[in-house]
Amino acid sequence: MTDHDDSRLFEQAASLSARAMAARPTPYLDALNPAQRAAVETLDGPVLMLAGAGTGKTRALTARLVHLLNMGRARPNEILAVTFTNKAAREMKTRVAEMLGETVEGLPWMGTFHSLCVKILRRHAELAGLKSNFTILDTDDQIRLLKQLIQAAGIDDKRWPARMMAGIIDNWKNRALTPENVPAADAALFNHRGTEIYEQYQQRLRVLNAVDFGDLLLHVVTIFQRHDDVLAQYRRWFRYILVDEYQDTNVAQYLWLRLLASEHRNICCVGDDDQSIYGWRGAEVGNILRFEQDFPGATVIRLEQNYRSTPHILAAASALIAANESRLGKTLWTDRQDGDKLRLIGHWDGEDEARWIGEEIEAMQRGTRGHAPMSLDDMAILVRASHQMRAFEDRFLSIGLPYRVIGGPRFYERMEIRDAMAYFRVTVSPDDDLAFERIVNTPKRGIGDVAQRKIAQAARDNGVGLLEGARILLDAGGLGGKAGKELRVLLDGFARWSAMMRAGENHIALAETILDESGYTAHWQNDKSPDAAGRLENLKELVKALEEFENLQGFLEHVALIMENESEDASEKVSIMTLHAAKGLEFPAVFLPGWEDGLFPSQRSMDETGLKGLEEERRLAYVGITRAGEFCTISFAANRRVYGQWQAQIPSRFIDELPEDHVEVLTPPGLYGGGYGAAAPRAERKVSALEERVARADAYNSPGWKRMQSRTRQRPGGAAAVVIDQRAAPAAEPAHEIGARIFHQKFGYGRVTAVEGDKLTVDFEKAGEKKVVASFVTGEDEVPF
DNA sequence: TGCGGTGAATTTTTT
């Protein structure tokens, strides 16, 4: 992963002045449009590149880097290019390397905020009270640590879970707040004891010689703020700074950049305020909105020519995002004339939606309605929440449609991988208490709560780590029986493995030995659960991943920052992913299911951050639509199972915001919950089924409905037929009698099997047998659509 | 100590 020899680079950067080099030819400029070209050629001073979706941002960005070098403004190691993900960093490296060819010595500094901070922090660890070989904790370690502190503080960790505290601390760190800087307004958080715990947590980390992700930024910012000499050094080294996805920066990252750039002001930030979708984890759209005030005299360049999407798709996306108030404003345009409108379709429930999309994908693969056959690789389903994926996976598995899920649980976050790594960690650093705790009784070896408490006590009494404490405890005969015997075996194991490591044993063989001798491999071999085989497979992969590193230590250092989603398999597949995961990608055909109020926009988002949340949801919708090149299909369902309960759904308010001229409606409004103008009572959170039904009936008289009705009539024999449900076939019978076919807003159609007063027992076609109140059902002839 | 049953919680996700 790291291809720089850090210390060499730093030294080089220090000793070199930016002497001008002979200008080189610039053929890459010819391929750029005027705006892109301006963004590439405005090399000095602050530049804000507002790059709309699909406007060739990456091309401009890499060209700019290459141009800086070619014009002799800087040597490669005087340029800093920051990205958010390792993937983005890797891609940029590849592309720049390609453009430069083999003529230039070295590449610019390219990496994520976090990976760059690790490098800086290792050089100046002592200024943060750490040793340079500090470990980086992942979320899991972090939470376990916090849990201990919370319990030690006598706080009920049920009412005040460690996960919540971790979130609060993360939030503070994102805002570059050290414990002493936490504002008074936040003092009440976590039962008025948040700052106290935060303080203790930081102390504990220092003792463990460890940092969490937030610390990487926070420590470096603090060092920069307190040590002018260090800051001055980095300002000299990073003479040109380039930041991708600037709209995603948080306060700490913003401060980091400002500190580095405020002197020479050669900073180019690239981003799109309309694609800021990470507010919930601390990103501040304000950073990009404020750029011109932060850097007076900044050149703002807008990339607005879109090379990806049809005019209809662009128009729909633009109209939607126009409903947001706080934005810088851009007008995407395209040369293209061709293309289909967006399609909008409603379904009965989530399963129907998945079925329809599956059929549609197969049809597009074959080539339909005058369109050429498409590859499954060119199609994607983008969902708001990952639980929506299941319906698609179930359906696609049953019809044998190949798919890949992007995102999902990361390799290094899996239980077995973390366990294995904990063994490695203890072998490499016997003081790693968190790792020791994790595996001391994994696999189960009879070292339970009691034994572990004794170990911890012994460690505390002697002021040593847990492993050493365990040894002292055993030598003193303080732990007998099975636990004592097993612990001895484990300690001997670690002693042996550490010795092997020091003796220079090949680290791959060593890793295998550790996993075997510790009984960890056997643990999964004996496990009969269906995913045991997969876990063993993952362990094998882990060992294989070691090949790329020289030793265990090097491996562990890097893994903390990497999240690879490997094993790309070449065969054609439809992609399924969340909208968040889709940012930066594009597909000729995109399906956007689940556009229902509460799901998308997410109820929680709106509850927690109000209008701000709603605007972020809208940006998410914008990101979704703009992923599409040729075809974009939005859909919603009238009923959806939410946490096992059937719920009637209302079409998303975003659907109303789509410009009708650019949308082809496949479902007549009213059907399955309505299309445009289904003027349902959205303001209220809880609406009774009856009220909803009435409101929906009212929608028949709304202007939106009439408008839609006339539009639908213009398309005789259209695809509307596709979704008209057989179950709607009339069979009028009186409701509320045994045998009557009825309709219930949440559960759908069913037959009454018993009547007790005003309570009916109904055998629903979809939801099975339920007891319902009679006033909530109607005979199906009365169904309002 | 470890298993199995019951109850509560449940976005989005990178580093």
Added chain:
DNA sequence: ATTCACCGCA
């Protein structure tokens, strides 16, 4: 629905 954590029992 499904997962996960915790409690009570063997």
